Amino acid sequence: xxxxxxxxxxxxxxxxxxxxxxxxxxLYVWASGDVPAATPPPPDVRVTACRVDPASRRVVATVExxxxxxxxxxxxxxxxxxxxxxARTARxxxxxxxxxxxxxxxxxxxxxxxxxxxxxxxxxxxVTPAPPAAPSR
Numbered sequence: 001x002x003x004x005x006x007x008x009x010x011x012x013x014x015x016x017x018x019x020x021x022x023x024x025x026x027l028y029v030w031a032s033g034d035v036p037a038a039t040p041p042p043p044d045v046r047v048t049a050c051r052v053d054p055a056s057r058r059v060v061a062t063v064e065x066x067x068x069x070x071x072x073x074x075x076x077x078x079x080x081x082x083x084x085x086x087a088r089t090a091r092x093x094x095x096x097x098x099x100x101x102x103x104x105x106x107x108x109x110x111x112x113x114x115x116x117x118x119x120x121x122x123x124x125x126x127v128t129p130a131p132p133a134a135p136s137r
Contacts (some may be wrong), residue, residue, distance in 0.1 A: 020081075021078030041098055042127060043067025047075070050122035052114045061122035063094060066104045070097040070130035075109035078121045091125055 023068040049062035059077045077090040099105050114120055 014073075030117055033064060041067065043069070043071055043096070043098070044122050045071070045073055045127050047122045047124060050120055052120060057113045057116075059090075059114045059120045059122065061109045061111065063096075063109060063124070064094045064104045064106050066101060067099045068101060069099055070095070071099065071111075072096070072128050072130050073124060074124050074126040074128075075111070075126040077111040077114075078123075079118050080121060081134075091127075095130060097130065 004098065007064065039115055042066045044067060045063060045065045047061050048064045049060075051060055052058070053055045053060050060076070061075050063073055063075060073094050073096055075092050075094060078087070078094070090112045094109045096105050096107060109122075111120070112123070
């Protein structure tokens with residue numbers, strides 16, 4: 001046999017040995033990966049009322065949520081439904097802890113002082129899962 005033929009066989013055998021050594025290692029690493037926890041479906045969150053409090057002139061949004069788990073809801077306050085380009089909007093965060101599908105949870109988001117003779121618009125800007133509670137000492 002010529003030298004090139006031996007080199008070809010040698011490269012093939014080294015490749016096969018590498019496959020036999022590293023394939024089980026790769027399968028082990030792949031199979032031992034963390035299994036993600038099943039996330040509950042996102043809650044159904046909506047604004048049921050948007051009004052201006054006559055005493056404080058602040059916007060108050062009543063938010064209702066149905067679902068399972070605890071969430072942080074971002075409520076947005078604007079002077080009209082489609083925002084103007086480059087318009088800044090006011091936002092408030094409210095916690096909705098321990099939701100259950102059996103009964104809806106309600107909470108109120110307090111917004112900024114609202115100018116007179118302007119109707120507010122309140123909407124949901126985002127819903128995120130609440131971080132786990134810190135352990136008490």
